[in-house]
Amino acid sequence: MKPRPFLVVVTASALAGLFFSAFSTYDFAQHLDRQVHGLHCSFIPGLASTEAAGTGCHVTLMSPYSSVLRTQLWGGLPISLPAMGVFAFLAFWAGYLLITRRETDRRATLFLFAANTLPLLATLVMGGIALFTLGAACKLCIGIYVASVVGFVAALVAWRRASRGPALGARVPDATGAADTLPAGAYDPARDRGADPLSPGALSAAAGLGIAFVLVPAGVYASTLPDYARYAGTCGTLAQPADPGGLMVSLGAPPGGRAAIEVLDPLCPSCSAFEARLSASGLDEALARKVLLFPLDSTCNWMVDEPVHPGACTVSEAVLCAGDAAPEVLAWAFAEGERIREAAKRDPEAAARLVRERFPRVAACLGTPAVRARLNRSLRWAVANRLPVLTPQLYVEGQKLCDEDTDLGMDYALTQLLARSGR
Amino acid sequence: MTPARTIAAALVGLVLLMTPTVLVASWVHSAKRRLAQAETATADGSAGAEGEVAIAAAADVGYCNGDLKRVLRRVLQSCGLIGDGGGVRGCQPVQARSVATMSGDDFNALFTPLAERAGIIEFDFDRAELDAGDIALVNRLFADQRGASYFFVVARASPEGNDAHNRDLSKQRAEAVMNYLRTTFHDPDLDKEVGLLWLGEEYAQLDAQFCAWQRSGNAGECDARTLNRSAFIAWIDCRL
Numbered sequence: 001m002k003p004r005p006f007l008v009v010v011t012a013s014a015l016a017g018l019f020f021s022a023f024s025t026y027d028f029a030q031h032l033d034r035q036v037h038g039l040h041c042s043f044i045p046g047l048a049s050t051e052a053a054g055t056g057c058h059v060t061l062m063s064p065y066s067s068v069l070r071t072q073l074w075g076g077l078p079i080s081l082p083a084m085g086v087f088a089f090l091a092f093w094a095g096y097l098l099i100t101r102r103e104t105d106r107r108a109t110l111f112l113f114a115a116n117t118l119p120l121l122a123t124l125v126m127g128g129i130a131l132f133t134l135g136a137a138c139k140l141c142i143g144i145y146v147a148s149v150v151g152f153v154a155a156l157v158a159w160r161r162a163s164r165g166p167a168l169g170a171r172v173p174d175a176t177g178a179a180d181t182l183p184a185g186a187y188d189p190a191r192d193r194g195a196d197p198l199s200p201g202a203l204s205a206a207a208g209l210g211i212a213f214v215l216v217p218a219g220v221y222a223s224t225l226p227d228y229a230r231y232a233g234t235c236g237t238l239a240q241p242a243d244p245g246g247l248m249v250s251l252g253a254p255p256g257g258r259a260a261i262e263v264l265d266p267l268c269p270s271c272s273a274f275e276a277r278l279s280a281s282g283l284d285e286a287l288a289r290k291v292l293l294f295p296l297d298s299t300c301n302w303m304v305d306e307p308v309h310p311g312a313c314t315v316s317e318a319v320l321c322a323g324d325a326a327p328e329v330l331a332w333a334f335a336e337g338e339r340i341r342e343a344a345k346r347d348p349e350a351a352a353r354l355v356r357e358r359f360p361r362v363a364a365c366l367g368t369p370a371v372r373a374r375l376n377r378s379l380r381w382a383v384a385n386r387l388p389v390l391t392p393q394l395y396v397e398g399q400k401l402c403d404e405d406t407d408l409g410m411d412y413a414l415t416q417l418l419a420r421s422g423r
Numbered sequence: 424m425t426p427a428r429t430i431a432a433a434l435v436g437l438v439l440l441m442t443p444t445v446l447v448a449s450w451v452h453s454a455k456r457r458l459a460q461a462e463t464a465t466a467d468g469s470a471g472a473e474g475e476v477a478i479a480a481a482a483d484v485g486y487c488n489g490d491l492k493r494v495l496r497r498v499l500q501s502c503g504l505i506g507d508g509g510g511v512r513g514c515q516p517v518q519a520r521s522v523a524t525m526s527g528d529d530f531n532a533l534f535t536p537l538a539e540r541a542g543i544i545e546f547d548f549d550r551a552e553l554d555a556g557d558i559a560l561v562n563r564l565f566a567d568q569r570g571a572s573y574f575f576v577v578a579r580a581s582p583e584g585n586d587a588h589n590r591d592l593s594k595q596r597a598e599a600v601m602n603y604l605r606t607t608f609h610d611p612d613l614d615k616e617v618g619l620l621w622l623g624e625e626y627a628q629l630d631a632q633f634c635a636w637q638r639s640g641n642a643g644e645c646d647a648r649t650l651n652r653s654a655f656i657a658w659i660d661c662r663l
Contacts, residue, residue, distance in 0.1 A: 018443075026450055029453075032458070033458045033461065084442075088442060088443055089439070092435060092439040096435070099428050099432045209436070213440055216440065220451075221447045221448075226458055245609075300569070369563070369565065372566040373610060376566075376568045376569070380612070383481055389478065389479055
């Protein structure tokens with residue numbers, strides 16, 4: 001078989017990759033208004049309705065791996081945007097070879113193959129992160145991965161076929177474009193376009209064009225973003241930030257770290273995700289963090305009408321009981337949150353049982369009047385500071401990180417807030 | 424290669440280069456417009472209450488009607504818990520009656536809706552020490568503060584003995600509860616939360632209906648005398 005059909009496959013897979021990466025970038029760009037939006041979590045985006053939080057697409061989009069340059073740009077530059085550029089270029093280059101009938105040009109097809117290794121490498125890296133780090137599958141991403149792999153294989157075959165020249169008996173175009181069937185033993189390489197490959201200069205220009213395909217949209221994106229810096233420090237301050245009663249739990253105080261208070265529910269998925277983002281950003285190293293426990297569970301919190309996160313009061317008590325091991329209990333609660341919530345939903349005593357099994361030394365303290373009173377004082381600290389009834393919240397030197405900036409825009413907004421508080 | 428093919432390839436390249444560029448510019452522009460609209464809506468108050476986040480506040484339950492709050496405010500001010508009380512801790516019986524401006528029965532009726540939040544710490548005759556049962560009930564009720572702002576301790580004495588002795592005895596009972604709370608819970612807000620009243624035998628004696636409430640004394644033994652050798656304790660879920 002001639003290389004041509006494989007170039008068609010490369011073109012089609014690049015267009016498919018462009019299609020999926022465009023939807024992914026669109027979903028990301030929707031969030032630039034700092035609001036919450038549904039996502040196109042489907043293999044047929046545009047036909048299926050968007051989905052809210054909790055899907056694999058949401059996990060991957062909100063993960064620290066969905067974009068780069070996060071402290072320089074609000075949300076960072078979505079990696080699906082350079083992907084759009086790469087796939088657009090691959091579609092162009094494969095189309096160029098087809099239109100100009102250079103399918104047997106060994107250099108040009110080698111260049112196509114080399115260019116296709118880029119999305120394949122990205123697929124291996126990002127797919128590995130999704131599988132082993134995030135444990136989440138995003139259908140749009142899978143679409144991109146499949147397009148990358150198919151494009152790579154087709155480009156490889158196209159190049160190999162071009163290297164070998166046309167098969168005996170195959171129809172090859174002559175200089176005038178007419179096709180002839182070559183008899184066995186009659187193949188003349190001089191007639192093959194592979195004998196007249198694109199010059200290295202032309203391929204360098206193509207590589208430059210490929211870079212332009214990536215840089216132009218990325219540059220337009222970065223240069224037209226709204227000015228988010230003006231929101232830093234405008235979302236409120238703590239009226240009474242002091243903690244004379246020792247209600248809060250320290251998460252470490254690195255040298256020079258700014259005083260920060262995190263308002264957390266140990267069983268709140270958003271808090272767990274926020275912690276993961278904060279840790280991945282490395283900005284936690286710039287903060288001397290203390291946690292104010294604010295369980296959204298009506299068992300102990302009168303400000304909510306129902307146990308939004310069943311078991312959260314018990315786990316909060318466990319964190320307070322743990323003393324120096326509080327970060328360990330908190331990390332466990334974040335990791336096992338779903339299991340604890342589900343168990344506590346079925347049996348209100350289940351959370352206490354799970355805590356006692358995992359941390360036997362806090363068992364005696366759990367549920368005692370002293371720890372219940374301490375947790376209650378944490379809630380009343382929130383009352384004294386008129387905090388919103390939501391988690392997570394982060395205050396740096398008493399200034400609030402805007403709620404709209406706790407997910408995609410966290411790295412950028414927190415960097416801005418740190419810069420402001422340092423003035 | 425014909426010029427037509429070259430032009431066609433160039434056009435395809437241009438379209439493919441412009442596609443991501445134009446799409447991205449359009450999406451960012453659209454987000455910018457929505458951002459501006461949201462800011463305008465917030466500024467002129469047209470954003471609406473939908474999605475508005477509640478603000479943390481103390482509990483203010485259904486029984487906290489205007490009359491109850493008025494009485495509570497008077498009592499708390501008079502007893503030095505809110506406003507400029509001059510650091511007074513606790514009220515004399517006469518003061519309590521005057522700030523409450525009501526009969527003893529009406530005063531007790533104020534606490535009727537608190538049945539689940541209240542308890543009666545029953546002391547031994549002519550004593551003001553907490554025993555194990557008393558401590559257990561205080562612990563249980565005080566730790567169950569939830570969103571309540573005030574903890575009332577209303578101590579009494581049974582009619583045996585003279586008025587002055589009983590007044591002093593009820594004061595000791597109120598203070599015994601307060602001292603226990605102070606040494607056990609280490610709550611920095613204690614002095615702003617706990618209101619002490621000592622009524623002696625002169626005002627608002629408890630009647631038999633309170634036998635059904637949570638008590639620290641012998642469950643099978645309840646009469647007016649044992650009921651009033653007591654400190655009535657309750658969290659008040661009202662904001663003032």
